Amino acid sequence: MRMLLCIALLGGWLWGQNDTLAPITSSQVIQAGPMLGYAEMKEVCIWIQTKLPSELAIRYWPEGKKEALETQNHVRTQDSSYNIAKMVVSHLEPDTRYEYEVWVNGQNVSFPYPLSFQTTQFFQWRSEPKDFSFVLGSCLYENDPPNDRPGTPYGGDLKILEKMADAKADFMLWLGDNWYYREPEFYSHAQMLYRCNRVRSLPEMQRFLASCNHYAVWDDHDYGPNNSNRSYANKEFALELFKAFWANPHYGTKPTPGVFFSFSWNDVDFFMCDDRFYRAPNETLDPDKDYLGPDQLQWLEDSLATSNATFKIIVGGGQNINFYDPSEGYHHYGGEQKRLLNFIELQGIEGILFLSGDRHFTELIKLDRPGAYPLYEFTNSPISSGTYSNMTDERLNPLRVEGTLVNTVRNFGTISVSGPRKERQMTLRTFDAEGKLLWEKVLTRKQLSNPKRR
DSSP states (O other): OOOOOOBTTBOOEEOOOOTTSOOEEHHHHEEEEEEEEEEOSSOEEEEEEESSSOEEEEEEEETTOGGGOOOOEEEEOOGGGTTEEEEEEOSOOTTOEEEEEEEETTEEEEOSSOOEEEOOOOOTTTSOOOOEEEEEEOOOOOOOGGGSOSSSOSOOOTTHHHHHHHTOOSEEEEOSOSSOOOGGGTTOHHHHHHHHHHHHTOGGGHHHHHHSEEEEOOOSTTTSSTTOOTTOTTHHHHHHHHHHHOOOSOOSOSSSOSSOEEEEETTEEEEEOOSSTTOOOTTOOOTTOOSSOHHHHHHHHHHHHHOOOSEEEEEOSSOSSOTTOSSSOGGGGHHHHHHHHHHHHHHTOOSEEEEEOOSSSBEEEEEEETTEEEEEEEEOOOSSSOOOOOOTTTTTOTTBOTTOOBOSSOEEEEEEEESOGGGOEEEEEEEETTOOEEEEEEEETTTTSOGGGO
């Protein structure tokens, strides 16, 4: 077995360390991370940012078997790539947890929490898919007084990230507004980079980054200005930074750039959508105006039609099926939304759940469809930004599942997937910043099947 390490445009080469040197602390050399990026059956990506250009390496071994330590390669982080390394560990065993060490400039780095990663299950034609769980959330605002608006701070206590780490989930879905660019930053590359560095380096963030794998899409605030669209002048640089600071398996397609991608975890497929890069202005009156745009929408439809997953989870920044959203929901782009919903119905695609953030409150939406199973959307927000408590326009939304509105406290969600494949179910939960359970809802595969198939 050998490990393949890659960073941006650089490859790796063999590096020997001196085990006699005392470990150095992470605060001495690490700016942020390690963060676990994507995971596959036989490889995992680990994201690390150093404070200065450095030689970086990883040693790893199956959990509890350090005698099986693997040979390591190394890379050098560089200023030109924000001193970020995306280290891909390949040729691993499926469904296995590994422990690892981070080495910088030939010295072992100590962290105040354990470091481990896992591969996904190779269950096809072999066994039942294993149970797993993931965390979800959106709208992470960190107070930064020199750049914030006067008055009461908009951001809250970031200790909620500790509770998210305590959930011991397999991975995290970042649903957008994962950081908030401020007005002086919208048109300055240096200041946009400052915001990314600041949020990723938050002390409260570090254990959570290392505790599970992370997948992310953006919404307006980590793309550009509030309610921003395809006209945003710095969209290309925003995409460059997003790709640098997240370790998703891929970004867009070759002819169609963006942050959209798909991945699988055991028997569930995730379709992560980009609701900003191709979005027409909200103010445009054309009912057929772009939201995902024609190329991305075709990608999503093709991906859904191809998927054989038990559940198919469509993830976006803004709400997808809330017809009572007065602000930026997909229904304001009626022609494109209707095409997607008609496609799902005509193709008879089953097992769909929508996930979204953005709204500064949490709810579960249920959209009944004559002759087909109901569509559900779990909107979760905010992690640490302000809450939307004065929601007079939507307080009595008839699509909302009773008891699921959370609009006065910061919160995060989890979804657990469990049971044998023919009886698979998802348990949706919402927790407050102290880790207290606020509500729970179970959706079974049978509930998300068309009547003739039940």
